[in-house]
Amino acid sequence: MKSLYAFVVAVVAVVSPLVLASSTARRARATHAAPVRTYADCQRKTWRPLQGCPPGTLFVSQNSSRVSFTTIQSAIDSLPHDNSSQVILVAPGTYTEQLNVTRPRPLTLLGMSDAPSQGKAYADVTSDTDHRNEVQVVWAAGNTDNTGKLVDNAITSVLTVAPTWNASLTGTGPTGFAVPADTPFGSADFRAYNIDFRNTYALEAAGPALALTVGYANAGFYACGFYSYQDTVYVGKLGNAFFYDSVVAGQVDFLYGFGTAWVERSTLALRNCGGGITAWKGTNTTFTNKYGVYVASSRVIAANDTIAAEIAGQCALGRPWNAQHRSIFLNTYLDASIKPEGYIEWGDTDPRYGNTTFMAVYDDNGPGYDVEAMKAGNVTIVLDSEVVEPYRSPAGVFITPEGATGNVLWIDGEALASKGI
Numbered sequence: 253m254k255s256l257y258a259f260v261v262a263v264v265a266v267v268s269p270l271v272l273a274s275s276t277a278r279r280a281r282a283t284h285a286a287p288v289r290t291y292a293d294c295q296r297k298t299w300r301p302l303q304g305c306p307p308g309t310l311f312v313s314q315n316s317s318r319v320s321f322t323t324i325q326s327a328i329d330s331l332p333h334d335n336s337s338q339v340i341l342v343a344p345g346t347y348t349e350q351l352n353v354t355r356p357r358p359l360t361l362l363g364m365s366d367a368p369s370q371g372k373a374y375a376d377v378t379s380d381t382d383h384r385n386e387v388q389v390v391w392a393a394g395n396t397d398n399t400g401k402l403v404d405n406a407i408t409s410v411l412t413v414a415p416t417w418n419a420s421l422t423g424t425g426p427t428g429f430a431v432p433a434d435t436p437f438g439s440a441d442f443r444a445y446n447i448d449f450r451n452t453y454a455l456e457a458a459g460p461a462l463a464l465t466v467g468y469a470n471a472g473f474y475a476c477g478f479y480s481y482q483d484t485v486y487v488g489k490l491g492n493a494f495f496y497d498s499v500v501a502g503q504v505d506f507l508y509g510f511g512t513a514w515v516e517r518s519t520l521a522l523r524n525c526g527g528g529i530t531a532w533k534g535t536n537t538t539f540t541n542k543y544g545v546y547v548a549s550s551r552v553i554a555a556n557d558t559i560a561a562e563i564a565g566q567c568a569l570g571r572p573w574n575a576q577h578r579s580i581f582l583n584t585y586l587d588a589s590i591k592p593e594g595y596i597e598w599g600d601t602d603p604r605y606g607n608t609t610f611m612a613v614y615d616d617n618g619p620g621y622d623v624e625a626m627k628a629g630n631v632t633i634v635l636d637s638e639v640v641e642p643y644r645s646p647a648g649v650f651i652t653p654e655g656a657t658g659n660v661l662w663i664d665g666e667a668l669a670s671k672g673i
């Protein structure tokens with residue numbers, strides 16, 4: 253999004269991995285996150301790296317003389333344009349590259365790690381984890397075009413899962429970029445496990461700097477990390493994105509988009525405040541849509557104790573990028589960083605708030621969950637069990653491009669079976 257500087261709280265930043273301090277961990281209620289072990293045998297670090305992997309798995313490594321691929325994108329580009337499902341295993345290392353997945357058929361990227369086989373969760377702050385995967389994909393790019401017209405946020409993303417350039421664009425105005433009607437759907441089933449995607453453009457919100465773009469595609473992330481400050485995750489039109497046991501870190505509007513995102517048993521790490529955590533644009537469709545962002549059985553916490561002291565009571569749950577914003581925090585722990593009234597209007601002179609705005613909470617907990625203050629603020633909707641019902645599960649919210657619910661076959665069955673809420 254553009255012109256956000258006014259909402260940005262300045263921060264003196266120092267390079268540092270995200271470390272969740274022990275006192276923060278003690279405050280958080282455990283949600284018993286367990287890692288998804290679907291590919292644990294393949295991901296395990298052994299002398300024969302492809303042992304335990306599906307037949308035909310490609311291997312990427314920066315320092316093995318026996319591999320064909322030293323960059324992840326070169327392995328992606330080598331895949332056949334057919335209907336086969338493909339798996340790429342990536343050895344530990346820091347890969348400085350932008351990734352672009354246009355392939356329509358299934359693709360799985362596995363970060364090598366012993367964590368899944370050892371039962372170690374990534375996002376569970378109560379467990380022994382340093383929130384750093386051994387595979388890092390890093391890129392530094394921001395969009396400083398405040399007109400939003402000359403340069404699109406799409407150029408900044410570390411990972412893009414979209415069939416075409418047009419399908420990855422944010423665009424401007426209440427309806428965003430008008431993706432041409434004949435645009436094909438992209439990946440039916442993209443998955444990534446144990447990989448961090450970091451946009452290191454700036455150490456504070458300084459213009460959109462995306463770690464992830466998903467447009468016209470289905471994408472699931474398991475034990476992955478997404479790190480930036482502004483607009484970290486973009487789920488564009490017809491984008492379906494599922495996050496499990498993952499970390500999304502940011503400061504301003506760091507979950508934004510048009511599509512549908514479900515975040516479960518994950519950690520949203522506040523690196524500062526500004527704008528809101530969620531900023532969504534709704535779309536009018538001929539069918540009932542569930543476009544929006546749903547944060548379930550997760551934690552919203554300050555990235556560390558130093559920043560926690562600075563942002564106490566200041567971070568908004570979200571704000572309406574257009575008046576049809578839809579987001580719900582369900583059964584989620586909210587730490588003391590959260591503004592008592594919860595969500596906010598877009599801006600003082602441009603509220604973008606109306607009776608189609610659905611910025612809601614349901615049965616959350618923690619010091620940041622002040623139901624009375626949320627009701628009194630008149631912006632946050634405190635849901636009851638009846639109204640929340642259509643939004644209580646991934647199957648309820650992920651729809652096909654035509655609007656049919658239950659579009660979840662692309663989600664790892666082990667994560668889906670955990671029944672987060």
Ligand SMILES: *[C@@H]1O[C@H](CO)[C@@H](O)[C@H](O)[C@H]1NC(C)=O
Nearest residue numbers: 265266268523555556558559
């Ligand atoms: C805490 O997090 C902020 C935001 O990412 C960062 O700038 C700061 O360096 C971190 N401080 C410590 C002590 O890790």
Ligand SMILES: *[C@@H]1O[C@H](CO)[C@@H](O)[C@H](O)[C@H]1NC(C)=O
Nearest residue numbers: 332333334335336356357440
């Ligand atoms: C891929 O599958 C579709 C149906 O799902 C089929 O129409 C198409 O011919 C297949 N393409 C190839 C290259 O096998």
Ligand SMILES: *[C@@H]1O[C@H](CO)[C@@H](O)[C@H](O)[C@H]1NC(C)=O
Nearest residue numbers: 313314315316343344345346
């Ligand atoms: C390859 O590089 C990674 C990351 O730098 C390192 O963890 C690993 O030990 C290296 N492997 C070999 C065989 O040198």
Ligand SMILES: *[C@@H]1O[C@H](CO)[C@@H](O)[C@H](O)[C@H]1NC(C)=O
Nearest residue numbers: 352354406407412416417420
């Ligand atoms: C991804 O690759 C496609 C095909 O080469 C290209 O048209 C598109 O612009 C790329 N997307 C990004 C975000 O670079």
Ligand SMILES: *[C@@H]1O[C@H](CO)[C@@H](O)[C@H](O)[C@H]1NC(C)=O
Nearest residue numbers: 416417418430431432434435
């Ligand atoms: C991308 O969108 C623009 C504007 O709608 C259109 O002119 C162009 O043909 C589209 N490109 C593709 C490859 O569809």
Ligand SMILES: *[C@@H]1O[C@H](CO)[C@@H](O)[C@H](O)[C@H]1NC(C)=O
Nearest residue numbers: 426427533534535536574576
């Ligand atoms: C959706 O339709 C309503 C009613 O016509 C209109 O007020 C609103 O601006 C539309 N929103 C978008 C994003 O097109």
Ligand SMILES: *[C@@H]1O[C@H](CO)[C@@H](O)[C@H](O)[C@H]1NC(C)=O
Nearest residue numbers: 575576604605606607608609
């Ligand atoms: C929503 O607000 C519009 C004007 O902003 C009004 O015309 C409409 O009746 C309202 N709808 C409901 C259900 O309150």
Ligand SMILES: *[C@@H]1O[C@H](CO)[C@@H](O)[C@H](O)[C@H]1NC(C)=O
Nearest residue numbers: 593625626627628629630631
């Ligand atoms: C919320 O609405 C009530 C009833 O209309 C009103 O009395 C109150 O002042 C409003 N609160 C805020 C913060 O606008």
